Amino acid sequence: MNRLGKTVASISAIGAVLLLSGPVQAGDTLTRIKERKNLKCGVSDGILGLSMKDQNGRWSGMDVDFCRALSAAVLGDPEKAIYVPLTAAARFSALKAGEVDVLARNTTWTLEREAVLGILFTGVLYYDGQGFLVSKSGGVQELAQLNGSPVCVVKGTTHEGNLAQVFGAKGWDFRPVPLESPGEAIEALHEGRCKAFTSERPQLIAASIKAAGGPDPYIILPEQISTEPMGPVVRWGDDEWFTIVRWVLFTLIRAEEEDYTQTNVRSRLENQDDFAARSWKEMDGLVAKSLGIDPGWGIRIVESVGNYGEIFGRNLGERSSLKLERGFNKLWKDGGLMYAPPYR
Incomplete structure (x- = not known):
């Protein structure tokens, strides 16, 4: 996919969100939350370590814990958070339409998303980068071996655009295989419909753990092709x-x-x-x-x-x-990027 194709795809995706999301009054979000006596939090449709519902209906994960903290702050009770599972493709339209009060769904902070979609990232909850999960049996050990190969990506993410930029700069070709979820991506990788699945590390590891044969048949390549600062998102205007x-x-x-x-x-x-x-x-x-x-x-x-x-x-x-490993998610005094501005 060339750069023009990437730009057209990006504009089309953004346009779809704008068309599908009806207007909602952004102000007074806190008032509506207090009236309902619950916090509606948009999360993933099932990513281990970030937001996952167990067999008893209990949600857990880093994004879930943030929602619990927010609910405790504004409603006095972390249990008043309601989790709304959203696909990557549906998350922004759900936020814009007021179906959720906040989006805490491993979402990458970008200029395009803030400027065009009318949303605001409130900070970085987790730093990561885009990597590649491959089957050991496929013989791929470095990124260059994916030149010309089909690569699974989840729809509505930044991953396909990142691929186009990095592969284009190297003069490589690739064939994106867009799928709805990480579960579908790992299944396609297992079946040989794609040579690699690309996403952030937690998604790649979680997908391999949930795979039918477990994580052993897969490896993550050493290369990362992007920086992915991910954090909570709210609507403009409040x-x-x-x-x-x-x-x-x-x-x-x-x-x-x-x-x-x-x-x-x-x-x-x-x-x-x-x-x-x-x-x-x-x-x-x-x-x-x-x-x-x-x-x-x-x-x-x-x-x-x-x-x-x-x-x-x-x-x-x-x-x-x-x-x-915590990596960039360590505190600043430990060599990471995490620090809080002063209170006064």
Whole structure:
């Protein structure tokens, strides 16, 4: 696919979202959430480590934990989050139409999406890059061996455009095989309909784990072809809601920076001898009044899911089945990119 083809495909996809998403009043999102007494959170249709529903109907994952933290902040209860599974192709139209209040669905932050779709990314919840899952039996060991090959991509993602740019720059050719879900992609890879499946690492690992033969027949190539900063998304036009969602994310990061954990945050913030905690409590009341949420929102956030490091470790890191390294998702003081702006 050449660059013109990539541009046309991108414009067509964006246009489809704009046509399918009816207008919704963006302002007063918090008012509607309080009236309903629930938070509608758009998540994936099943990606291990990010958003997945188990056999008992319980959702888990990094995106899910963010929704729980947001629900705890604005409604006082993490259990009042309702999870709306969305395909990659349907996520933006659902957000624009008001079917969900926030999108927490491993979504890459791009200029085109913000400028054209009328949405805003509130920050980065997870940094990753686009990689390639291949079958060991196929003999592919490096990216160059995919020149001219069919490559599975999930519809509605940035992956096909990234492929076109990188392969085009190298003078390579490829044949995209667009599919609705990672499950369909791993099935197509297993059946030989594509030579590789391309996505972010959590999706690739999760897809291989769920494959019929398990993860052993597959490997992830060492090359990554993009940077993928992924985070929560809201509609344009509601600055108050944007601010709340953004600072819930920053509070999770700040909690790790200052060693607040799920088990110690309440005792520390109630300790009058802890100067840093006392300063946080002073800001808590002022911010709560300004944004229309109940005081104690910071404590509720961290008590509901832990700090950023706890969330990462439980869902993607050393305490999860994915065992991913934190990489860029480490705190700034540990060589990563994660830090929270100051509270005052």
